[in-house]
Amino acid sequence: MTELTPVLSAHWDEKDSFTIEAYKRHDGYKAAKKALAMDPDELIQIVKDSGLRGRGGAGFPTGMKWGFIPQGDNKDHYLVVNADESEPGTCKDMPLLLANPHVLVEGVIIASYAIRAKHAFIYIRGEVTHVVRRLNQAIEDAYKAGYLGKNIFGSGQDLDLVLHVGAGAYICGEETALLDSLEGFRGQPRLRPPFPAIAGLYARPTVVNNVESIASVPAIILKGAQWFQSMGTEKSKGQTLYSLSGHVANPGQFEAPLGITLREILELSGGMRAGHTLKFWTPGGSSTPIFTDEHLDTPLDYEGVAAAGSMLGTKALQIFDETTCIVRAVLRWTEFYKHESCGKCTPCREGTWWLVQILRDLENGQGTEEDLAKLLDLCDNILGRSFCALGDGATSPITSSIKYFRDEYIAHITTGGCPFDPVASTLFETAAK
Amino acid sequence: MFTETDLEVMQSIISRYPRSRSAIMPLLHYVQSKAGYVTNEGIELISELLTIETAEVSAVATFYTQYKRKPVGEYHVGVCTNTLCAVMGGDAILEVLKSHLGIENDGVTSDGKVSLEHIECNAACDYAPVVMANWEFYDNQTVQSAKDLVDGMRKGKPTPPTRGPDSLPTWKENSAVLAGLNDGRANEGIQAGEPTLLGLVIAQSKKGGKKK
Numbered sequence: 222m223t224e225l226t227p228v229l230s231a232h233w234d235e236k237d238s239f240t241i242e243a244y245k246r247h248d249g250y251k252a253a254k255k256a257l258a259m260d261p262d263e264l265i266q267i268v269k270d271s272g273l274r275g276r277g278g279a280g281f282p283t284g285m286k287w288g289f290i291p292q293g294d295n296k297d298h299y300l301v302v303n304a305d306e307s308e309p310g311t312c313k314d315m316p317l318l319l320a321n322p323h324v325l326v327e328g329v330i331i332a333s334y335a336i337r338a339k340h341a342f343i344y345i346r347g348e349v350t351h352v353v354r355r356l357n358q359a360i361e362d363a364y365k366a367g368y369l370g371k372n373i374f375g376s377g378q379d380l381d382l383v384l385h386v387g388a389g390a391y392i393c394g395e396e397t398a399l400l401d402s403l404e405g406f407r408g409q410p411r412l413r414p415p416f417p418a419i420a421g422l423y424a425r426p427t428v429v430n431n432v433e434s435i436a437s438v439p440a441i442i443l444k445g446a447q448w449f450q451s452m453g454t455e456k457s458k459g460q461t462l463y464s465l466s467g468h469v470a471n472p473g474q475f476e477a478p479l480g481i482t483l484r485e486i487l488e489l490s491g492g493m494r495a496g497h498t499l500k501f502w503t504p505g506g507s508s509t510p511i512f513t514d515e516h517l518d519t520p521l522d523y524e525g526v527a528a529a530g531s532m533l534g535t536k537a538l539q540i541f542d543e544t545t546c547i548v549r550a551v552l553r554w555t556e557f558y559k560h561e562s563c564g565k566c567t568p569c570r571e572g573t574w575w576l577v578q579i580l581r582d583l584e585n586g587q588g589t590e591e592d593l594a595k596l597l598d599l600c601d602n603i604l605g606r607s608f609c610a611l612g613d614g615a616t617s618p619i620t621s622s623i624k625y626f627r628d629e630y631i632a633h634i635t636t637g638g639c640p641f642d643p644v645a646s647t648l649f650e651t652a653a654k
Numbered sequence: 655m656f657t658e659t660d661l662e663v664m665q666s667i668i669s670r671y672p673r674s675r676s677a678i679m680p681l682l683h684y685v686q687s688k689a690g691y692v693t694n695e696g697i698e699l700i701s702e703l704l705t706i707e708t709a710e711v712s713a714v715a716t717f718y719t720q721y722k723r724k725p726v727g728e729y730h731v732g733v734c735t736n737t738l739c740a741v742m743g744g745d746a747i748l749e750v751l752k753s754h755l756g757i758e759n760d761g762v763t764s765d766g767k768v769s770l771e772h773i774e775c776n777a778a779c780d781y782a783p784v785v786m787a788n789w790e791f792y793d794n795q796t797v798q799s800a801k802d803l804v805d806g807m808r809k810g811k812p813t814p815p816t817r818g819p820d821s822l823p824t825w826k827e828n829s830a831v832l833a834g835l836n837d838g839r840a841n842e843g844i845q846a847g848e849p850t851l852l853g854l855v856i857a858q859s860k861k862g863g864k865k866k
Contacts, residue, residue, distance in 0.1 A: 463853075
């Protein structure tokens with residue numbers, strides 16, 4: 222049985238956990254002080270050695286990303302933290318920042334120093350006012366304490382950190398769309414190459430990292446790469462936040478070594494809601510192909526999930542029981558992608574529109590078997606042909622659900638409607654029992 | 655509409671950035687904090703301050719759903735109807751609120767108190783079904799709690815957020831926070847709800863009780 226390993230979440234149960242005083246009670250800002258006395262290249266090497274990989278979905282090695290920044294080029298470098306957490310099902314970074322914003326600020330100090338950036342930005346989604354408050358206060362308090370600004374820790378290093386608040390666009394979680402948004406434009410993705418490491422914010426070398434990735438850095442600096450390496454699996458090192466939601470007895474955040482299974486998390490948390498069984502789930506948000514009860518023992522690390530045909534993504538475990546109509550669920554996700562498509566490229570803009578039309582017909586019992594073939598054909602023309610990963614993600618729930626639940630799509634066609642009662646899926650039904 | 659003080663605040667927002675155009679988003683949030691929505695006057699002002707065309711400001715303002723081009727209520731209610739929240743009750747909550755308030759999606763009540771919008775995933779899935787009011791969290795909602803919330807808004811005494819400040823700020827007040835201004839309320843409210851702490855509490859109980 223895999224044991225839970227609270228690191229980021231270790232002190233979230235203290236009422237004042239979000240204050241600078243609470244953070245300093247638990248070695249807060251000691252890692253930054255230690256780091257700024259080291260050689261920046263040494264820091265990059267420690268993060269490389271730790272095996273830390275991006276926690277925002279793609280899993281790219283963090284230290285390698287830092288190492289791509291050209292040195293001695295006499296250009297400004299930038300660090301941009303992606304706090305635009307918007308992937309459906311994903312709910313780890315916002316509670317992290319609400320409970321402990323300082324761990325991100327400290328990670329920013331260390332990462333900026335490592336990549337020789339004097340200016341850093343946190344791009345946070347705009348629909349979370351209280352998280353914005355907490356983070357803004359944390360930055361203010363860090364400036365007052367001398368951890369940000371001029372000559373931080375007396376090291377001669379300067380760093381300015383700006384909190385930038387988004388305004389409701391899922392696409393801005395895509396790193397190049399985020400950069401366009403931060404430059405003051407509509408958030409639309411850029412053609413790559415050049416990659417942000419060469420021409421990112423203001424066409425300068427830029428590292429874009431997820432909140433959890435950067436927040437993981439202070440502990441690695443304090444405890445060492447070996448400590449981090451000792452957790453997880455061969456190629457997926459360290460501990461991470463898994464977010465359990467949906468038709469379970471007890472939803473919530475679980476910090477565990479990479480490679481824990483859904484079966485283990487369900488056993489720890491109390492299982493499915495009483496009297497119900499698992500039907501389907503997402504391992505890492507709605508853009509990752511769905512899993513079923515066949516996958517309860519799939520190791521939730523980058524390789525294990527990929528080998529089973531999906532992606533670890535953001536480790537957003539959205540759980541649905543047997544009361545949920547798969548067509549309704551997939552239709553709703555598809556409506557989301559249609560709404561959030563930025564309009565830049567044709568396969569995504571037009572394709573998601575048609576996907577919604579066909580899925581609506583199917584859910585209402587007005588579809589045909591040819592529609593299923595047409596859905597798959599459309600997905601084939603979107604996947605890999607869109608400008609960014611949004612289009613790819615839009616096809617995941619459709620193709621994976623048809624793979625596992627074709628019979629249920631057919632049942633909508635043959636019975637001329639949706640065979641499910643939506644009331645049975647609600648939480649109110651749970652409360653009534 | 656915009657005073658000298660407003661202009662000073664807007665200049666200070668611009669000065670946060672290495673390049674002025676980056677300030678367009680916080681400036682739009684700031685315009686909403688004063689006018690309630692993105693007015694033509696606000697667009698013209700931002701265009702002057704950043705020395706870009708009004709069309710460029712409009713292009714940005716219309717791309718992002720949080721910028722409103724017409725007035726919303728003093729309390730703007732968002733019901734999450736992305737798949738997980740929808741299935742667990744969000745769809746039912748939205749339908750009831752529409753009929754209870756007598757407005758459609760994107761509508762405003764005639765007293766100007768409450769506006770309603772169905773929203774996408776708001777990063778609180780372990781608290782589903784989720785309702786947001788002026789972008790503050792209302793966790794684990796039911797049809798009844800959501801009705802009580804909007805009734806309280808119309809009486810000027812809304813229920814406080816679940817994870818947020820001690821009382822619900824107005825739309826304009828919160829727009830100022832999104833523009834990056836500190837309202838001094840960061841220390842209000844809880845640090846975490848039960849689901850956030852679930853894994854930690856289980857880990858502690860396995861290790862033989864809570865740490866000191």
